[in-house]
Amino acid sequence: MCIGINLLALNVADLVIKFFSQSKKIEFDIESSVLHYKENDDVPEDFFLEYSLSDTPFIQDADWSFVGKPDKNSFLNYSWYILNEKDKVVIKVEYEDHIQLKEITAVLDLKKGKGVVAVVPLSGNVDVVKIDPLIHPLGSLLLLYLVHQKGGLLMHASGIVDQGNAYVFTGVSGIGKSTMCRLWKECGARAVNDDRVVLRLQGDDVIVYNNPMPYYAQFPVQSTLNKIFLLKQSPENYIKPLKGVFAYSRVLGNFIQQFYDKDMIRQHLEYIEKVLLKVEVYELGFKPDYDIVKLVRAMD
């Protein structure tokens, strides 16, 4: 049975985000990507997001900082836009073929930890809109800015925990991030995620977390991160330590960032530096078999 609720608290990467709606016409779908990230309602929140139903587009036209138009697919087509508006981040998603939704606009006041989210349904006279509060791609963009504000990074990477050691594997699309994740799982490791992870400094450690992913429910996993590997396909397995500015510049492009002003970019660059002061970076040349797992295991 699906029960609609109007206050939903989530814990994602040690950030408590509360989703709220006054309208009975919005129900948060909790049996979706956020299922296992629920937090108690009485835990103080880092962010409070109020969702409401609207029948008109929130912002008609603007000088967008970013525009994302993924390639056409047979599943869900949309465009997204980011706008810097008087110290607020505005995220707009236009859906082309969603069964219920036409558009969603989120206006975030990051410093105050608040935001409003206007949901525009396809038809004006719907009874109830049931929505995953982190619906794709709004959720990914929301998390990016919330994590950034509280200190943290989203990374295109797979992550695993093996015998108490956590590693992330990153690199360009198609290089083998999910292959690496699968190989480790087959060798008994636990997957954090095979596509996107969050890194946050907590005390002396860097913690790697997973976060709600579009279209499937996973259980939260977190662990102290030991190493970052930059993947390279290679006929022979090898591990090469990377240092200093070289390691830094090689890793940089693998963090997810849609930042549009110099202060945001500086904060992002500084956070990456702090992470790399605590976690070593290696280039990992690999061929996709279990030998690479053995080679990496032998390092610890």
Place this chain on the structure above:
Amino acid sequence: MDFSKVYYKSEGFVEKAIGSEKVLVPLSDNVADMNHVLTLNEVGTFLYDGIDGEKSLDEIFSLLLEEYDVTAEVAKRDIEQFIDETVNKGIIIEKH
């Protein structure tokens, strides 16, 4: 190369020091392009930091000789290489 020339830094980059080296992230419309970052080694960083819209290359040349144990010939070549490359990439601009 004319060492009496003065150069200034472009606004189109965000710089980040990593130890004694530097990463320059290009911006286009204030958006960072993390996939085309430029790195400066220690000497490059020293020269980049010296470029301020006021000092001539001659003055920076003298500073480089003071700071590093290099011959005048090597220092001159380092500066020429640095200026060629950074002007080409739009990192620094000649002051007129």
